Amino acid sequence: MEKTVFQGTIPANIRYDRKAEALYILDQTLLPGEERELRLQTAEEMYDAIRTLKVRGAPAIGVCAGYCMYVLAKSIRGEDRQVFLKKLSDYGVYLNASRPTAVNLNWAIRQMLRTALEHADSPRGQLLDALYEKAVEIHQDDISKCNAISEFGLSLLKDGDGLLTHCNAGPLATSRYGTGLGPILLGTERGMRFRVFSDETRPLLQGARLTSYELQRSGVDVTLICDSMASIVMKNGWVNACLVGCDRVAANGDTANKIGTSGVAILAKHYGIPFYVLGPTSTVDMDCPDGAHIPIEERDGEEIRSLWYEKPMAPSGIKCYNPAFDVTDHELITAIVTEKGICRPPYTKSLAALFR
Template structure:
């Protein structure tokens, strides 16, 4: 298949040249080493998503879409004369298995559902034609993400000034998407245009993605970055060093509540207190139209070892000490200055501005 040149710009998640596997950067190895993994089976994809070898809501969705295609290809190779309904049934089982890997990021289920809908829309096609169609759809999902990231970055940059101090939490750069990123996209785009920012990157517990990934990406992009511990955010705000907070998102409810990496809510509360704009950036695919409020968002709980043992030579707590280790929290819509999407900047009230993104006419749309 002749692939768009833009497709080749994304190196963190990509289809192999012969199309029989997916190649990802193993984000658990960064920043110490850049290692690539080849995913071939449903277990490979499940493990990569569960263990955050690939992470970031858009990147998870892209990986899942490619995974769906690869799983379809495996079924067809094992049984070339498989009937359409049996083919769909076998693929449905693998889809549900992959979808169970992480519950919070809506892009996972969104991408898998989109691939399944594509399959169901081509019942009359041959098995070979279906595989080609699914491959094209997965590539389209990634190419759309590239364009969405460019648009989000442009909208976000319009809210910033040269020389601004920025606080970010977790990682929402190219590694979490395709190019530019969401939360980091305006900074990278601005740097390309000659603008300068000073970014304070929260280390972001429990997996230190701000330390390992965000500071890595910003440093490589030539952006002035200072790594801080999560509990230092209040001080740098009080010192007047922060003019805006930029974060990504894993799921957005229709009232504007947002799920993002644990600690995001605390940053938003501090920003509100110090009068600092708090911006959430993400593609429209991250908005869950079935989710009314943040109370409806499932929160993933992870193993206590990630707090007590990971990144340490020796355990930092007694083995019998209990741990509460949620991967995400929900930031209340009242704390959010704007939600920046690929279709525009949404302002409060979010029940109206988010609905307007989907063509639902309401008074006071509040979309720029």
């Protein structure tokens, strides 16, 4: 294993070492107790890393997919370009099946395949250089988008605000500041003070293991709460706004995010608290009309029964329903913050305007 390279106080989640020609990710399943990098070399290792959440967060998955496709392209031997394109396309289909809800994965794979097709008649070296440059472009583009999202999101907040977030949408799930956590980290960097309540986010505990870790290391006043405690902290008047990321946004503004997000939005609506969704335009799927058309990944029930326990905490053989995401109705969302600006209802118009 290689030692982790740090960006500020938070480890880099994805890095490609051009000198060593090696792709590394920070294994997020080990956080916060251990910071360890993994090298991804084979399609099976890449699929497993995405499927088992070693790398996670829609934008980060897209960035990782770009580099993965480059590494896989290098592994394809032979001069026949049609064979090369077919094998690379097959790798793309395979990787895309690892997390079907996150639209960034498919988006990045398509970007890489389009680049390969555009340079199919070039010498092998030039073709691979073009793919590497596209992967870097996807990465740099996400950094730029996160910066812009953070700026727009910060304009919605004021110094001293109490904020609530669900799941993890910080640097570990994206690049630079993140999306859902971006305004918090950017504001803190500029001397603003926020009080953040981090939902632990059952059953995978991204809020407990990752969001709390990121915010604490960045000097943010963060308090960890169980998901079921969101209502009481809102009722107590401690929350001025909710900030969450997103894995896919439908054309009408319905948004898929980590399971439990829709419950937070319903509570926020009840207590009159703004509910903001933050994400890059690459998560907006204008070909998906509404939330009913977003595929929802269902995961192994062992994540509920036994994953974080020394011994199973449910009866043997008990049935489990374990969807990874839920869909928040657009009517519950105050605004959707993208790198191009802040979208407000009606989302069918404001989201469409982003792509004109």
